[in-house]
Amino acid sequence: MSTASPGSPSSPSHEAVEDHEVGPDREVGGDRLWGAGVALLALIATFGATIFTSIPGIAIGDDTNTAKVVGTLVSSLLQNLVFVGVPILIVGLSIGGLRRSDIGWRVPPRPLRVLGMVAVAFVAYIVLSALLGAALGVGDEQDDLPGKLGADSSVLAGIAIGLAVTVLAPIGEETLLRGIVYPGLRNSVARFAPAPVAIGAAALIDGLIFGALHLGGSKAIFLPILALFGVVLCLLYQFSGSLYASILLHATNNTIAMKVALDWSVLGAIALWVSALTILTLLMLAARAYERGRDARRDAAGPRADAAPA
Numbered sequence: 001m002s003t004a005s006p007g008s009p010s011s012p013s014h015e016a017v018e019d020h021e022v023g024p025d026r027e028v029g030g031d032r033l034w035g036a037g038v039a040l041l042a043l044i045a046t047f048g049a050t051i052f053t054s055i056p057g058i059a060i061g062d063d064t065n066t067a068k069v070v071g072t073l074v075s076s077l078l079q080n081l082v083f084v085g086v087p088i089l090i091v092g093l094s095i096g097g098l099r100r101s102d103i104g105w106r107v108p109p110r111p112l113r114v115l116g117m118v119a120v121a122f123v124a125y126i127v128l129s130a131l132l133g134a135a136l137g138v139g140d141e142q143d144d145l146p147g148k149l150g151a152d153s154s155v156l157a158g159i160a161i162g163l164a165v166t167v168l169a170p171i172g173e174e175t176l177l178r179g180i181v182y183p184g185l186r187n188s189v190a191r192f193a194p195a196p197v198a199i200g201a202a203a204l205i206d207g208l209i210f211g212a213l214h215l216g217g218s219k220a221i222f223l224p225i226l227a228l229f230g231v232v233l234c235l236l237y238q239f240s241g242s243l244y245a246s247i248l249l250h251a252t253n254n255t256i257a258m259k260v261a262l263d264w265s266v267l268g269a270i271a272l273w274v275s276a277l278t279i280l281t282l283l284m285l286a287a288r289a290y291e292r293g294r295d296a297r298r299d300a301a302g303p304r305a306d307a308a309p310a
Contacts, residue, residue, distance in 0.1 A: 038094045039184025042087035043209070046176055049086050053078035065153035069160060076164045080172030087180040100287055103179035104243035107284045114240055118249045121236040125253075128232075129225050138221055142261060152262055159272075162258050166276040170250035171283070173213070177230065178237045178246050182206045186238075203234035229253065244284055251276040 056078065057071035092098040100106060108114040151161035186202035193201070210230030211223040218226065237246040252273060259269035 033187045034091050034095050034184050036185050036188035038091055039181045041094075042090040042180050042184075043176070045090055046082060046086040049082045050079050053082055065157065069151075069153060069157045073160055073164055076168050080168040083172030083176045087176050091180055091184075100291055103175065103183075104237060104241065104246075105175075105179070105284065105287055106242045106244065107281070107288055108240070108242050108244050114242060114245050114248075117236060117240050118245050118252070121232055121245075121249055122252060125229060125232045125249075129228055132225055132228055136221060136224060138225070141219065141221060151258070158258075158262055158264075162255075162272045163275065163279075165254045165258060166251045166272055167279050170247045170254065170276075171280070173210070174233065174237075174243050174247045174250055177206055177210055177213075178233055179243050181209065182234045182237065199235070199238055203231045203238070206234050207231035244280065247280055248277065251280065 054075055057075035060067050060071035060074065062068040062071060088098055088103065091103075151158045151165075182202055185205050186198050189201045190198035207227040207230030210233070211227030214223060214226050233246045233249060236249055237243060240246070255269055255273040255276065258264065258272065259266075264272075
């Protein structure tokens, strides 16, 4: 007997599902849910594949600021393509194919509601991270990752790195960790624990993975705060039913981090955030249009005829 997912973002009864998003021949739930084993396999395979994404950056070198920025951008693009493509491929092969709705790649039908949820989640994160930061003695410490990436070398470099940090990284990390890993963990825990426990445990584990993902890039003192952010992102995805919400929150946080680290003006930060929001929305709409067009072509072609007997 299959175990239903606790308030799964992939559930067709969730109000975030778009009209005709799930066809009658595509059951989302039950046997189509993947577990922790498949999710962790996807995670390990993705991390393994990212080893190769650093090769272009190494080849380009960092002898000049321009080379450093170009190398960072190329490696970031490749890394996040891997973060999206590899886990989708592995889970898709494991359960017989994936649709956008299975991993939360939905355009929210009620955008104002989702924006409100993002705002509430962001305020909650700010309060909780301030309390945790005080407990850890973070004080006036600042994460200097944007500077390490070369974002402070020029205005153009700042804009390019800013888009990579607020668009590429949120899309890649949210697709992998919230779209693939979190549901797998939650679905497995839900087999023997109540829904709230499954959601909480999966969010905590996923948050710890998210924090560990930033080892080497961020200062160690910030890792618990990043883990907390990962938990908040999981819960936002769980209750919004769309990765659009968690990607947007992730992009918002990274925009503020860029603004603080590089001492940008408020208008500059807003311009970066609006650019990230626009690109995210266009990508979601493009993915929806592609899938609907593919389904329409498949329907128009009709069922495939059986092979003639020899």
